[in-house]
Amino acid sequence: xxxxxxxxxxxxxxxxxxxxxxxxxxxxxxxxxxxxxxxxxxxxxxxxxxxxxxxxxxxxxxxxxxxxxxxxxxxxxxxxxxxxxxxxxxxxxxxxxxxxxxxxxxxxxxxxxxxxxxxxx
Amino acid sequence: xxxxxxxxxxxxxxxxxxxxxxxxxxxxxxxxxxxxxxxxxxxxxxxxxxxxxxxxxxxxxxxxxxxxxxxxxxxxxxxxxxxxxxxxxxxxxxxxxxxxxxxxxxxxxxxxxxxxxxxxxxxxxxxxxxxxxxxxxxxxxxxxxxxxxxxxxxxxxxxxxxxxxxxxxxxxxxxxxxxxxxxxxxxxxxx
Numbered sequence: 499x500x501x502x503x504x505x506x507x508x509x510x511x512x513x514x515x516x517x518x519x520x521x522x523x524x525x526x527x528x529x530x531x532x533x534x535x536x537x538x539x540x541x542x543x544x545x546x547x548x549x550x551x552x553x554x555x556x557x558x559x560x561x562x563x564x565x566x567x568x569x570x571x572x573x574x575x576x577x578x579x580x581x582x583x584x585x586x587x588x589x590x591x592x593x594x595x596x597x598x599x600x601x602x603x604x605x606x607x608x609x610x611x612x613x614x615x616x617x618x619x
Numbered sequence: 620x621x622x623x624x625x626x627x628x629x630x631x632x633x634x635x636x637x638x639x640x641x642x643x644x645x646x647x648x649x650x651x652x653x654x655x656x657x658x659x660x661x662x663x664x665x666x667x668x669x670x671x672x673x674x675x676x677x678x679x680x681x682x683x684x685x686x687x688x689x690x691x692x693x694x695x696x697x698x699x700x701x702x703x704x705x706x707x708x709x710x711x712x713x714x715x716x717x718x719x720x721x722x723x724x725x726x727x728x729x730x731x732x733x734x735x736x737x738x739x740x741x742x743x744x745x746x747x748x749x750x751x752x753x754x755x756x757x758x759x760x761x762x763x764x765x766x767x768x769x770x771x772x773x774x775x776x777x778x779x780x781x782x783x784x785x786x787x788x789x790x791x792x793x794x795x796x797x798x799x800x801x802x803x804x805x806x807x808x809x810x
Contacts, residue, residue: 563759570765574772581777581789605761 512551562610573597630694634802637687644680681721702754
């Protein structure tokens with residue numbers, strides 16, 4: 499069975515979100531150690547988006563129901579970064595929307611069943 | 620079969636109603652008390668507000684929402700299985716604690732009773748959320764799982780890093796969202 503297009507969409511959204519968070523992380527660094535917590539939070543957001551993107555790849559390392567957990571974690575860490583003030587509201591909202599799209603892709607029955615079937619191959 | 624579906628829908632709607640009533644009452648109470656500041660005052664400060672209507676709104680919102688959440692917890696315990704059933708039981712206990720939060724405000728005695736029941740409410744709600752997340756994950760209910768994960772992680776972070784006042788606000792918002800999502804899930808439960 500061919501890979502569902504939602505898998506491609508999910509991985510694209512995850513990668514895009516990770517790159518945006520990476521750029522926000524770079525912009526947060528102000529040359530002093532005082533900003534290390536905010537940089538760390540932005541890095542956490544970036545890493546979680548890349549991890550979510552990884553679950554949408556062929557030969558996904560996790561089972562279908564875990565994909566939505568990882569996408570949800572990306573959204574959660576973005577909210578955490580927003581509450582802490584580690585990123586601007588604009589970028590935060592963009593990342594939250596991307597994360598929600600990833601969650602919706604991961605929640606699709608075709609995606610979860612394809613991943614579970616493909617992992618057993 | 621049809622009556623079972625209707626029964627679970629009623630319990631789910633109780634959760635939605637509870638979340639809605641508390642949200643509206645909270646907003647109106649804050650609007651009525653100009654001295655309440657987000658991040659500086661806890662929600663419980665509304666219970667001892669100088670503005671009588673704000674104090675009454677907080678008190679009765681806690682009691683009514685507690686009753687509705689208890690009904691929701693009973694429905695969860697009856698209609699769901701395993702971890703979700705256990706989650707329902709913890710929700711009932713948390714709901715009873717919420718009723719007590721409304722009855723025993725910060726000025727009752729030396730304030731320890733209020734503090735105690737408030738911590739019981741938050742602790743048992745956290746356990747209920749963990750159990751429901753675990754149960755939904757294993758039952759492959761993806762959207763409720765996602766919402767529980769987001770609400771729990773954000774609430775946990777707020778508790779760990781923010782001031783008590785701000786953390787309480789964030790955690791209560793997360794609880795309301797979690798309860799509403801679980802209410803929708805229970806209401807749409809197939810027979």
